[in-house]
Amino acid sequence: xxxxxxxxxxxxxxxxxxxxxxxxxxxxxxxxxxxxxxxxxxxxxxxxxxxxxxxxxxxxxxxxxxxxxxxxxxxxxxxxxxxxxxxxxxxxxxxxxxxxxxxxxxxxxxxxxxxxxxxxxxxxxxxxxxxxxxxxxxxxxxxxxxxxxxxxxxxxxxxxxxxxxxxxxxxxxxxxxxxxxxxxxxxxxxxxxxxxxxxxxxxxxxxxxxxxxxxxxxxxxxxxxxxxxxxxxxxxxxxxxxxxxxxxxxxxxxxxxxxxxxxxxxxxxxxxxxxxxxxxxxxxxxxxxxxxxxxxxxxxxxxxxxxxxxxxxxxxxxxxxxxxxxxxxxxxxxxxxxxxxxxxxxxxxxxxxxxxxxxxxxxxxxxxxxxxxxxxxxxxxxxxxxxxxxxxxxxxxxxxxxxxxxxxxxxxx
Ligand SMILES: Cc1cc2nc3c(=O)[nH]c(=O)nc-3n(C[C@H](O)[C@H](O)[C@H](O)COP(=O)(O)OP(=O)(O)OC[C@H]3O[C@@H](n4cnc5c(N)ncnc54)[C@H](O)[C@@H]3O)c2cc1C
Numbered sequence: 001x002x003x004x005x006x007x008x009x010x011x012x013x014x015x016x017x018x019x020x021x022x023x024x025x026x027x028x029x030x031x032x033x034x035x036x037x038x039x040x041x042x043x044x045x046x047x048x049x050x051x052x053x054x055x056x057x058x059x060x061x062x063x064x065x066x067x068x069x070x071x072x073x074x075x076x077x078x079x080x081x082x083x084x085x086x087x088x089x090x091x092x093x094x095x096x097x098x099x100x101x102x103x104x105x106x107x108x109x110x111x112x113x114x115x116x117x118x119x120x121x122x123x124x125x126x127x128x129x130x131x132x133x134x135x136x137x138x139x140x141x142x143x144x145x146x147x148x149x150x151x152x153x154x155x156x157x158x159x160x161x162x163x164x165x166x167x168x169x170x171x172x173x174x175x176x177x178x179x180x181x182x183x184x185x186x187x188x189x190x191x192x193x194x195x196x197x198x199x200x201x202x203x204x205x206x207x208x209x210x211x212x213x214x215x216x217x218x219x220x221x222x223x224x225x226x227x228x229x230x231x232x233x234x235x236x237x238x239x240x241x242x243x244x245x246x247x248x249x250x251x252x253x254x255x256x257x258x259x260x261x262x263x264x265x266x267x268x269x270x271x272x273x274x275x276x277x278x279x280x281x282x283x284x285x286x287x288x289x290x291x292x293x294x295x296x297x298x299x300x301x302x303x304x305x306x307x308x309x310x311x312x313x314x315x316x317x318x319x320x321x322x323x324x325x326x327x328x329x330x331x332x333x334x335x336x337x338x339x340x341x342x343x344x345x346x347x348x349x350x351x352x353x354x355x356x357x358x359x360x361x362x363x364x365x366x367x368x369x370x371x372x373x374x375x376x377x378x379x380x381x382x383x384x385x386x387x388x389x390x391x392x393x394x395x396x397x398x399x400x401x402x403x404x405x406x407x408x409x410x411x412x413x
Pocket of ligand 1: 029039040041042043044046047075076077078079082141142143144146147150168172174175176177179180181183184187
């Protein structure tokens, strides 16, 4: 189904192939072309950190001047900005998840039926239906197509943004709790209050005429000026919380150590320090939770399994220790059983981002503490730095981040 990179080897190879195109990225990135070769399609790899942003930034600056690659670097940093913004306001994620459950349970049947039709590619607007079917068929969409379709859902169809974001989350192979939730909020006018993103036919004609408008059916509905802002109520509290203070690398430890790998960071070869040497590595997936709680599409579940298996195999080879991937109905209970079986004094992990993995942490740390095992979370120093800058809008963030990248180049890995 997918030619998107779902292993570190595939990600490194895709990145190597795309690197020379960075020079043309700014001029070409907005066009939606068949095959999407004008953009990197690295997002599933970056989302799961099969490849890290640090590696991409270092590789870019090794080859190009900052000025020649600025637009590219800025886009790569958007992910970290969104991640940091949500890290400082985790309740926005929780609020979105509970609204999705509530809307599924209480929306009038007409709304849910229309949402189902639009998400199945049966809205009657041919270009929007092509986008929905591409997502279902490939697990990927170009950024511009995401913006147009989200705007169509919210402002032309008048559907709740939360259900549209859920459709993306269930199908995108790069589905990211921060980039997805916050981009949908942005299109809806919640992220930058009062500023909505409105889809316009002339914009599609300019950037996707050949790809999406061969069949003009229904496109009068998105004619310039036809789509008006549909104001959405913000149910989330966006108050900023302090960023948890976490060490950048594991401290030395005398007892047995396990490395818990998860889908938010699958690059254990980088970032754990040269002396870190776990006695065991494990990752945990839960097809049941993916299906029942998140209703993920089958290709999304298969992709999660593939990236985790790749991470575990590499970690086992890298550290020369036993490494396994468990499928379990209860990841917290399974991690505790693993700790017990391996007699672990502590479990080290990259701090999960706000989202499905992060949601496991409170219960996990208290269950482990009850068994006398410590959960030792670390955060890469580049993440801590980026998150600390993500308190307000992207442009103040970028002003500081771009200065930082020019004065403190990320060491090549
Ligand atoms: C409504 C909506 C929902 C989105 N949902 C997701 C999501 O769930 N997961 C996700 O990874 N991205 C999401 N994005 C952001 C963006 O569309 C994708 O990251 C990008 O299209 C991925 O394709 P690419 O790797 O070919 O991008 P490229 O143009 O090649 O960009 C390179 C990398 O930069 C980062 N990046 C680029 N644009 C953005 C952006 N606008 N926001 C955040 N990071 C960016 C990504 O890591 C991307 O892989 C969403 C955007 C919108 C408008």
